Amino acid sequence: MVTIIDRTLTTLDTDRIDTQDLNHFCTLLFTCGVTKIELSYELAFRLKPFFIAGDSDEPINTHTCFLTLNNNDDGTPIWKLEPNELAEKAIPPSQIKDLRNKKIRLLGLEDLITRNYLSIFQKLLNSGAHTLDLCPSNKMHCATAIALEWILAGGTSVSCAFANYHDFPRLEEVLMGLKLRDPSSFKGDLSVLSQLKVLYEKITSLPISKTKAIIGNDIFKVESGIHVDGVIKNPATYEPFNPKTVGSQREIVLGKHSGQQSVLYKLREQNLSETAAKSILKQIKEGCTQLGRNVSDLELQSLVREVKNDYETKIYC
């Protein structure tokens, strides 16, 4: 059983997050497959009406704690709080020595991909540690890959955070990586990721890039004629997974790289006349090259009207 720890709430300014949003954020994290949510005690106590603090009466000797999802005796879900007992260490792999019976979180390790990381992982797995959580840094843009490879190599705990305003592996990428590797054992529901993104943007006021892997608004837009041709025939041809898996949907858009097929598809989709498709495509290609963007549905409708008027004028003349 792999433990996925989410650290998003430790990376944000949480003062202005209201309890309802906080509660919803945690619910969505658990739904998408997170095992433990790391947060400050101060923040956890703001959640108090919603959980039973199993060990919260014990002395607090760590800065953060973990929120976990458990089941009551009658099977109903309940949140519990436990102290974060992981000792954080940022040490190079060569200095990893006696970890026996320890509860450790390893930080840093950002350059593992450029090394023989599998042998380093093996050494860590044989270290005799009680708990070994990996939270690699993203300074070299490889944190997600390191986290995923750690789990695939036999690691049992990774720490991540949602989206990309932090130095940790990206939660949504790690979860999707796990789901694609072993769909049958993955228990999370990633269709809530789109809701999680909206809520994240609301509570942080930080916009998520349109091309951000897994959650970007534009990642399921298809423009180039070659890809549109494939996607119309069978969407799986150019999609790594069904957009619905992450609560999104595909969209065929028109631009410089569109072909005749794309225009016909869009005209049919919007119940518009196909008469002047060739002329419309030419206008779109020229216009989009200058603008450096796609054509909106409203612009397409307007273009169809104008081309039609132009045709009618020519006929009457």
Next chain:
Amino acid sequence: MKQKYIVDTTLRDGEQSPGVAFTLKEKVTIAKALDAMGIQRIEAGTPAMGKEECLAFEKIKAVCQNAKIIGWNRMNLSDIQSSINCGADIIHVCVPSSDLLIREKLRKSRTEVLEKLEECADSIHSAHKELTIGLEDASRADWDFITLLIDTAIRLGATTLRFSDTVGIMTPSICKNYISNISSNINIEVHMHNDLGMAVANSIQGLRSGAKYVDSTLFGIGERAGNCNLEHLLIATVGQMDFGICLDELQWRQERLRPIIFKIHPNNIYRLSI
């Protein structure tokens, strides 16, 4: 340090990113900057797209002093002729290699794919051009067919074989398994997509497993979540791999190209006129 080479595809796969589109002048400006910073190969686009694209190739050829210019092509004689006509140094043929693409997109058989590839190679050799072959969707293809395609590519005289993770589903260890099993009788190029956020890591693993060339784009632009980001690749491989490119120079040149690459701004909403 290991010597490796960049194939920049900002002007081809990068431009296929929805909403990204370059004018002829902009393509030439980007190509000139790429050449100046020491990029070895520039995939400048798809000549089959039309006259404007062919004209861009001619201008790019004229301004680039060192980089070899690649024309990207579907497995189609007419496309290839366009690339030859516009003076591309390297004629790249993209070969759908997974059964999914062969069956669902091409609506052909594996045998037909092999036959068509032979025809394409003949036409490129007749024009005395360098041939490179790309295995589209190789990460979802049957390994036996991949092996057959690699043997065919070597027999047909292709100088480089591009291994494409077209939908970005690989992990570094899977990448290693594939690339390290490709024959050493042909140069290997890896083309990674960022759908799982691992394009840089997979590219590094591909290079560590034997690839000589790696595809990347400025700002990591490309289909869906993009391609391997050149700046990130250079940062991640400092002291480990030498691409003949200075990171500082790349960063300032890339920043100067930002307004051309991301043209969208709030005022850019005027209606298309006819």
